[in-house]
Amino acid sequence: MTTAQWRDRVGRIGLYTLIVWICLFFSIPLLVVIATSFKTSAEVRTFSIFTLPASPSIASWIKAWSSACTGLKCGGIRVGFWNSVRILLPSVIISVAAGAITGYALSHWRVRGANIIMLLLLLCAFIPYQVILYPLVKMVSTAGIYGSLAGIVAVHVVFGLPVMSLLFRNFYVGLPEELVKAARIDGAGFWRIFAFVMLPLSVNILIVATILQTTGIWNDYLLGLIFAGRDNMPMTVQLNALATTSTGEIEYNVNTAAALLTALPPLLIYFLSGRYFVRGITAGAVKG
Amino acid sequence: MSAVFVTGLSKSYGLLRVLQDIHLPIDSGGFTVLLGPSGCGKSTLLNAIAGLEDIESGMIEIDGTDVTQREPSKRGIAMVFQSYALYPTMSVRKNLSFGLRVRSVPRPEIARRVGWAAKLLQIDELLDRKPSQLSGGQRQRVAIGRALVQNAKVFLFDEPLSNLDAKLRTEMRVELKRLHQELGVTIVYVTHDQIEAMTLATRIAVMRGGRIEQYAAPDELYEQPATLFVAGFVGSPAMNFLRGRMVGGDRPCVAVGGVNVPLNGYRFRSTPVPGQEVILGIRPEHVVLTSEGSPDGLAEAEALFMEPMGADTLGWFQCGEHRVSARLIPHSARGLTGRVRLALLADHLSLFDPLTEFRR
Numbered sequence: 001m002t003t004a005q006w007r008d009r010v011g012r013i014g015l016y017t018l019i020v021w022i023c024l025f026f027s028i029p030l031l032v033v034i035a036t037s038f039k040t041s042a043e044v045r046t047f048s049i050f051t052l053p054a055s056p057s058i059a060s061w062i063k064a065w066s067s068a069c070t071g072l073k074c075g076g077i078r079v080g081f082w083n084s085v086r087i088l089l090p091s092v093i094i095s096v097a098a099g100a101i102t103g104y105a106l107s108h109w110r111v112r113g114a115n116i117i118m119l120l121l122l123l124c125a126f127i128p129y130q131v132i133l134y135p136l137v138k139m140v141s142t143a144g145i146y147g148s149l150a151g152i153v154a155v156h157v158v159f160g161l162p163v164m165s166l167l168f169r170n171f172y173v174g175l176p177e178e179l180v181k182a183a184r185i186d187g188a189g190f191w192r193i194f195a196f197v198m199l200p201l202s203v204n205i206l207i208v209a210t211i212l213q214t215t216g217i218w219n220d221y222l223l224g225l226i227f228a229g230r231d232n233m234p235m236t237v238q239l240n241a242l243a244t245t246s247t248g249e250i251e252y253n254v255n256t257a258a259a260l261l262t263a264l265p266p267l268l269i270y271f272l273s274g275r276y277f278v279r280g281i282t283a284g285a286v287k288g
Numbered sequence: 289m290s291a292v293f294v295t296g297l298s299k300s301y302g303l304l305r306v307l308q309d310i311h312l313p314i315d316s317g318g319f320t321v322l323l324g325p326s327g328c329g330k331s332t333l334l335n336a337i338a339g340l341e342d343i344e345s346g347m348i349e350i351d352g353t354d355v356t357q358r359e360p361s362k363r364g365i366a367m368v369f370q371s372y373a374l375y376p377t378m379s380v381r382k383n384l385s386f387g388l389r390v391r392s393v394p395r396p397e398i399a400r401r402v403g404w405a406a407k408l409l410q411i412d413e414l415l416d417r418k419p420s421q422l423s424g425g426q427r428q429r430v431a432i433g434r435a436l437v438q439n440a441k442v443f444l445f446d447e448p449l450s451n452l453d454a455k456l457r458t459e460m461r462v463e464l465k466r467l468h469q470e471l472g473v474t475i476v477y478v479t480h481d482q483i484e485a486m487t488l489a490t491r492i493a494v495m496r497g498g499r500i501e502q503y504a505a506p507d508e509l510y511e512q513p514a515t516l517f518v519a520g521f522v523g524s525p526a527m528n529f530l531r532g533r534m535v536g537g538d539r540p541c542v543a544v545g546g547v548n549v550p551l552n553g554y555r556f557r558s559t560p561v562p563g564q565e566v567i568l569g570i571r572p573e574h575v576v577l578t579s580e581g582s583p584d585g586l587a588e589a590e591a592l593f594m595e596p597m598g599a600d601t602l603g604w605f606q607c608g609e610h611r612v613s614a615r616l617i618p619h620s621a622r623g624l625t626g627r628v629r630l631a632l633l634a635d636h637l638s639l640f641d642p643l644t645e646f647r648r
Contacts, residue, residue, distance in 0.1 A: 178373035181340050182434075186387030187361035196386070200377035 099164020147229030
């Protein structure tokens with residue numbers, strides 16, 4: 001081999017070594033959590049966190065799901081799971097639908113002050129919501145839905161609206177204006193054009209919006225803690241309660257299993273629909 | 289009787305006045321073309337007739353009814369767009385029938401009309417395809433079909449052929465002419481292509497800067513342009529413009545360079561004043577090579593170069609300070625160099641005021 005080829009090979013080896021190290025650096029915490037969740041309590045106590053489980057068992061997963069205690073209740077994390085599902089479904093459906101309609105109206109219909117509305121939406125999308133929590137609590141309790149399912153759904157919809165509207169507006173702006181004109185001449189009105197012309201073209205962006213909202217709402221902790229009320233605590237809030245329960249010894253294996261269970265739904269959605277996600281994000285960016 | 293009657297129509301975008309006091313009576317059964325360069329307001333005017341653009345003042349009548357405040361769908365119009373604007377997710381059949389379904393036309397009637405339009409436009413084979421599976425020409429046919437099934441009183445076309453390649457454009461032009469003759473419908477057609485306008489129109493409105501410069505039949509527009517702009521915009525190769533001065537006497541002439549061009553038979557719109565500056569416009573086909581003794585205006589010229597165009601050759605000549613083009617018979621133009629004599633056929637020239645740019 002010539003010197004140039006040697007140099008080339010050494011460079012390659014260096015590059016791959018670096019990549020492997022970086023991968024390990026980022027995946028070790030996750031690997032530790034996964035490994036711990038398959039260990040027994042005794043194993044967790046005696047060995048280093050970096051050892052692999054001697055005899056992997058799913059006992060802690062079962063316990064985390066169905067019988068782990070948070071406070072005085074011992075129904076496992078599944079209570080929170082179903083609460084999260086009950087919060088998620090209406091929140092996602094309503095916020096995506098509202099965003100799509102707002103985006104459509106702002107892009108293809110002459111709305112008085114549309115530019116100002118857009119500016120406000122953009123502004124809202126970047127305000128950290130911690131800032132407006134207190135007035136929001138006042139407003140929601142004035143409306144009489146504080147601490148209820150309706151309350152947390154309303155809050156999620158309101159917080160989702162700016163980003164959803166911007167997302168859909170930017171998508172619809174890319175569709176030719178003449179489509180709407182043609183449909184208007186054909187006699188279709190606002191809703192019929194939306195339903196029969198725009199929506200069939202929106203499959204990709206609908207999937208993107210649904211993924212964004214689902215992961216956002218599922219992973220939410222603060223809003224769920226404040227607005228959902230005792231009976232509707234989402235999975236994230238229950239997970240926190242589980243991990244901070246101070247009676248007896250800390251069951252790291254059960255806690256990690258519960259954490260993984262909580263993180264699983266958004267991950268699954270990414271894996272199942274990642275294809276659409278990439279397509280939707282780039283659609284409209286490439287073709288004019 | 290007018291199918292469409294536009295009066296006093298104005299519109300601005302901020303300070304920019306895109307349409308200024310437009311008056312336009314459109315004949316029933318006619319093929320009216322709105323012609324002009326981009327940004328002249330022709331598409332805006334068409335959209336205003338369709339009801340897709342709000343207007344500031346003026347009135348639009350269609351078929352004798354004031355429709356100024358009506359929704360586009362309630363005006364009795366159908367429209368064909370430049371980008372075709374076919375509904376991408378619907379089949380050709382669904383595209384054609386969408387408007388009829390929206391208006392709850394009975395099913396057998398929808399089937400009948402879609403069948404009729406598909407047959408007329410030779411797209412019956414394509415009815416179950418999606419727009420993305422069609423070629424440009426086929427999409428254009430579907431777009432026209434979607435307008436035809438509507439039984440509209442007026443058909444509006446917004447630059448429908450601009451997205452097609454040159455060959456297909458010529459074919460579709462003939463097709464449109466055939467459709468118009470066969471159906472006898474009223475068409476308002478926007479284009480920036482003066483050949484399209486000349487070949488299709490029964491009447492042309494030439495627009496510039498939000499105004500109508502001239503509204504006339506194609507022949508009149510070509511032979512007697514009302515303004516310098518119309519004279520320059522219509523006709524290809526373009527009209528020659530020569531600076532000159534009126535010469536009086538019992539036989540009025542115009543002096544161009546050192547030559548007096550006689551104006552016997554010119555129909556002046558205003559009385560000529562000797563000494564006044566004018567712009568003389570003459571089309572290349574009215575500049576001819578000649579020998580001595582021809583009665584018309586003669587000029588010594590230097591042959592510059594020849595552009596063979598097949599049926600004829602465009603010759604370029606330097607004639608004093610002016611560069612003049614002439615449409616020549618190919619064999620007489622071949623190898624033409626050096627000094628020649630040109631005659632300007634006086635019967636076919638136009639005079640314009642250099643200040644107002646109006647025909648004199």
